[in-house]
Amino acid sequence: MKASQFSISTIKETPSDAEIVSHQLLIKGGFIKKLASGIYSWMPMGLRVLRKIEQIVRDEMDRSGAQELLMPVSQPGELWEESGRWQLYDEGLLLKFKDRHDRDFCFGPTHEEVITDIARTELRSHKQLPVNYYQIQTKFRDETRPRFGVLRAREFIMKDAYSFHNSLDCLQSTFEQMHATYTQILTRMQLEFRAVDADSGSIGGSGSIEFHVLADSGEDLIAFSADGSYAANIELAEALAPEANDTPMKALTKVETPNQKTISAVVSFLDVPVETTIKTLIVEGSQTPLVALVLRGDHTLNTLKAEKLPEVRQPLTLAAEADIQSTIGCAPGSIGPAGLNNCPIVVDRSAGVLYNFVCGANEDGFHFTNVNWHRDTPDIVIADIRNVVSGDPSPNGNGALDIRKGIEVGHIFQLGNKYSAPMKATVLDAEGKAQTMVMGCYGIGVSRLVGAAIEQNHDDKGIVWPASIAPFQVVVIPINAHKSPNVERVSLELYEQLEAAGIEVLLDDREQLRPGVKFAEAELIGYPHRIVVGDRTLANNEVEYTERRTLEGANWPISEVTTRLLSALGKAQ
RNA sequence: CGGGGCGUAGCGCAGUCUGGUAGCGCACCACACUGGGGGUGUGGUGGUCGUAGGUUCAAAUCCUGCCGUCCCGACCA
Numbered sequence: 304m305k306a307s308q309f310s311i312s313t314i315k316e317t318p319s320d321a322e323i324v325s326h327q328l329l330i331k332g333g334f335i336k337k338l339a340s341g342i343y344s345w346m347p348m349g350l351r352v353l354r355k356i357e358q359i360v361r362d363e364m365d366r367s368g369a370q371e372l373l374m375p376v377s378q379p380g381e382l383w384e385e386s387g388r389w390q391l392y393d394e395g396l397l398l399k400f401k402d403r404h405d406r407d408f409c410f411g412p413t414h415e416e417v418i419t420d421i422a423r424t425e426l427r428s429h430k431q432l433p434v435n436y437y438q439i440q441t442k443f444r445d446e447t448r449p450r451f452g453v454l455r456a457r458e459f460i461m462k463d464a465y466s467f468h469n470s471l472d473c474l475q476s477t478f479e480q481m482h483a484t485y486t487q488i489l490t491r492m493q494l495e496f497r498a499v500d501a502d503s504g505s506i507g508g509s510g511s512i513e514f515h516v517l518a519d520s521g522e523d524l525i526a527f528s529a530d531g532s533y534a535a536n537i538e539l540a541e542a543l544a545p546e547a548n549d550t551p552m553k554a555l556t557k558v559e560t561p562n563q564k565t566i567s568a569v570v571s572f573l574d575v576p577v578e579t580t581i582k583t584l585i586v587e588g589s590q591t592p593l594v595a596l597v598l599r600g601d602h603t604l605n606t607l608k609a610e611k612l613p614e615v616r617q618p619l620t621l622a623a624e625a626d627i628q629s630t631i632g633c634a635p636g637s638i639g640p641a642g643l644n645n646c647p648i649v650v651d652r653s654a655g656v657l658y659n660f661v662c663g664a665n666e667d668g669f670h671f672t673n674v675n676w677h678r679d680t681p682d683i684v685i686a687d688i689r690n691v692v693s694g695d696p697s698p699n700g701n702g703a704l705d706i707r708k709g710i711e712v713g714h715i716f717q718l719g720n721k722y723s724a725p726m727k728a729t730v731l732d733a734e735g736k737a738q739t740m741v742m743g744c745y746g747i748g749v750s751r752l753v754g755a756a757i758e759q760n761h762d763d764k765g766i767v768w769p770a771s772i773a774p775f776q777v778v779v780i781p782i783n784a785h786k787s788p789n790v791e792r793v794s795l796e797l798y799e800q801l802e803a804a805g806i807e808v809l810l811d812d813r814e815q816l817r818p819g820v821k822f823a824e825a826e827l828i829g830y831p832h833r834i835v836v837g838d839r840t841l842a843n844n845e846v847e848y849t850e851r852r853t854l855e856g857a858n859w860p861i862s863e864v865t866t867r868l869l870s871a872l873g874k875a876q
Numbered sequence: 877c878g879g880g881g882c883g884u885a886g887c888g889c890a891g892u893c894u895g896g897u898a899g900c901g902c903a904c905c906a907c908a909c910u911g912g913g914g915g916u917g918u919g920g921u922g923g924u925c926g927u928a929g930g931u932u933c934a935a936a937u938c939c940u941g942c943c944g945u946c947c948c949g950a951c952c953a
Contacts, residue, residue: 315902315914316888320946340945396952413953447877447951455952463953511953522952714953746953782912819913826913837912 304775305798306811310347313824323520325757326452328766332828334753334774341449341457348828349753351774353460356752357439359491359771360462367484369435369464374417376441380407382416385726398445410443415722415744418465422740423728429469429738432730433477437464439749451520453754454710460750466743467723469730474741478510478717481745485514485713488747493769494759497709499525500535502607511716514747515709518758523711524690526704528697537706538607540691541698544652553659553673555641560670564636566600569670573661577601581654581662581674583638585622585631585646588614593622593630593646595638599654600661602689609688614647631665639663641671641679648683650676655685710755711748718742766829767852770872775809777801777868778830780821782837785814794836797846797864804865806872826851832868834859 312333320337321327329335334349345353361371380399383389389397389407398410411417418436426434439462449457464481468474482498489496494516501513513536515525527534535541563572570577580600586609588594594614598604610619627635630645639662640648654660659673676683693706720739722728729737748755753772760767770776779801781794798810809830811821825833835847840858848867849856859867 313914314887319882319888322947415953442953444952448947448949450946461953716953744953786911817911817913817915819911819915821914822912823914835912839912 304807304809306809306813309809311824311828312346313827321452323451323454323758324761325454325520325754328757328761328827329452329754332766335453341446341455343453343456343458348774352753352768352772353750355772355774356492356749357460357462360488360747360749361439363484363488363491364437364462364464367435367480369437369466371438372421372436373438373440374411374414374421376411376443377408378411378414378417380409382420382726383409386416386419386722387725388416396444396446398443412442412444413746414438414463415465415718415742416726419722419726419728419742422465422467422723423726426467426728426730426740429730429732432740433466433468433473435464435466435477437462437745451754453750454758456750459748462747462749464745466745467728468741468743469732469738471717471719471741474717474719474743478715478743481715481743482512485715485745485747489514489516489712491771492752492756493771494752494756496712497525497527497534497707499527499709500539501714502536502538511714513711514713514715516712516752516755516759517707518710518755519708520758521708521710523709524706525709526691526695526706528699528704529702532701533697533699533704535698537690538605540704542605542652542687542689542691543696543698544685544687545656547656548658550658552675552678555674555679556672557664558670558672559668560637561668563668563670564634569661570600573670573672575661575672579657579660581639581657581660583640583643583663585627585635585638587616587620587622588647589616590614591646593626595640595643595646595648596688597640597648597650597654597683598689599651599657602651602653602692605688605690608686609649612649612686612688614649614684633663633665633667637663637667637669638665639671639674640676640681640683641665641674642681644681648681649686649688650683651689652685652687653689655683710751710758712752712755713745713747715745716743718744761829764823764854765827768829768831770831773807773829773831775807775830776872777806777808777832777834778811778825778828779808779834779836780811780818780825782818782835782839784812784836787838787841789841790836790838793841793846793861797834797836797861800865801868804869805874806865806868826854832871834864834868 314331317327318330321330333346335343336346337343380389400408442461443458446457449455466477496514496516499513501511524537526537526540563569566580566582577600582598582600584596585593606619609615610617658675661670661672662674664671691704695704697704723740723742728740732738757766779794779798781790784791798808801808831851833849840847844861845858847856848859
């Protein structure tokens with residue numbers, strides 16, 4: 304491709320509405336263009352990247368034996384009534400509309416309903432199973448708050464696959480195969496990632512695994528052991544109970560703590576280690592109006608774990624201050640388990656092994672010190688309700704946990720019969736009886752991967768694309784070709800040679816631009832390899848090579864450019 | 877959905893407090909110079925100041941409604 308015939312529209316200024324680096328660089332580099340909040344056009348340069356990722360995904364899905372199909376973007380509301388999700392998603396997410404006959408429709412945020420409808424008519428016999436259908440297609444979700452450019456867009460491109468089985472064992476084997484396929488996809492994209500145990504959320508089903516690209520801007524926290532044998536979303540990672548060390552109990556003391564309403568305030572006011580303090584959160588209960596959740600002062604509540612407690616009402620809701628006042632008799636900030644008799648108390652494992660700790664005295668402006676469980680408190684329930692922190696022991700016993708941020712780019716689920724049962728998707732089994740199919744579903748955010756790849760691969764000059772997904776693998780920049788026929792001839796010959804060798808190369812033949820502009824732009828756009836052709840080195844029959852990632856250069860003999868690039872790109876000649 | 881910020885040329889912004897000829901930088905067009913790190917000069921193009929209404933002799937500026945957009949939170953297969 305010649306730059307003179309290809310739209311490149313970079314801008315120097317950082318767009319004011321782009322917060323994170325991938326969004327800024329995609330806009331600055333002219334890869335995408337915003338049409339509305341969370342809705343973007345893919346410009347020619349950006350589309351090349353998107354297509355690269357799609358092709359890797361398609362390739363590996365096909366290799367796994369899955370079959371590609373394409374389902375409609377618009378879906379009849381009736382189908383969603385059948386699965387029960389029309390009402391469930393009544394507020395937000397589902398963008399609904401009506402056709403001219405006043406019939407309900409929605410833009411597909413996902414395609415379980417449509418694929419299950421296809422499966423129940425296409426699949427009749429257990430002999431046809433298992434089958435795994437996939438598509439790469441535009442989805443629309445009316446996110447309450449689109450943000451981060453293509454990382455949380457409303458309209459986005461996703462690969463979604465749905466498998467059908469006649470047994471859980473069969474589902475399990477496809478699930479494992481998809482695990483391997485996703486691993487292969489992300490490996491080919493040259494991204495650093497982790498597959499982690501995850502909550503299956505509102506899509507339902509049992510086991511699920513998320514794939515996260517590691518990046519500091521990630522919205523999720525993932526915990527994993529150093530040896531890689533354990534990895535889970537922090538939502539799910541189990542906090543083990545520490546060993547209790549038997550300490551002699553001291554006498555309970557009530558101390559005045561005027562206006563000390565936060566843990567950090569109490570810690571500095573009383574000059575005690577934060578690990579010896581307790582905080583108490585009051586939430587709405589399922590069997591009682593209120594429930595107390597107790598954590599060590601330096602720990603945070605894991606809402607997902609708390610929500611699963613039988614005592615707690617779903618969804619987890621912090622109690623209103625007025626209810627706390629009337630039931631407990633003090634404001635939040637002075638609550639504590641000691642003497643708290645009018646609601647159940649659930650204590651985190653780590654808090655439950657403390658001796659002589661500090662907590663609120665259930666009276667504004669007072670705390671207790673040297674509190675001890677049982678002696679000073681009513682009956683308690685011990686549970687795992689906190690988020691793990693870095694350094695916690697790994698739940699599988701292998702070393703300590705490390706915590707990193709990740710961008711969720713893939714999620715695979717074992718759905719079971721959540722959709723097939725209500726939608727009556729059955730096949731006849733060997734005995735000729737109707738049997739509800741078991742389903743799995745597997746998603747990869749294709750457009751999100753574009754952003755995730757940049758979050759993980761950039762520097763202060765711009766994007767550093769992994770070669771496998773770069774819009775072009777090589778850029779050839781002639782210097783002052785309009786003045787030097789030699790430069791023009793060599794750069795054109797190199798360009799043709801590289802193309803012939805199957806390398807995707809962009810020849811920056813735009814005459815009106817000065818070299819500095821081309822260099823800066825090349826670094827912004829992030830071509831992995833750069834060849835500069837100028838009279839300076841041409842005298843020695845050489846050109847200048849620069850690797851984008853290291854920005855280190857070297858002079859290469861013209862005759863060896865193709866061979867060296869092929870080997871840098873890992874291609875056999 | 878709660879809290880906050882911002883809407884002025886394609887992009888980034890000033891002007892709004894204190895009402896009175898709509899500005900700057902980048903980009904774009906023309907010409908000249910320049911030609912190895914977003915170069916220089918000269919001359920230009922481009923704006924119903926988000927929108928609807930109100931106050932006023934007069935509104936980008938004051939008042940009210942609406943819309944859009946971004947941030948924090950809630951939410952998120």
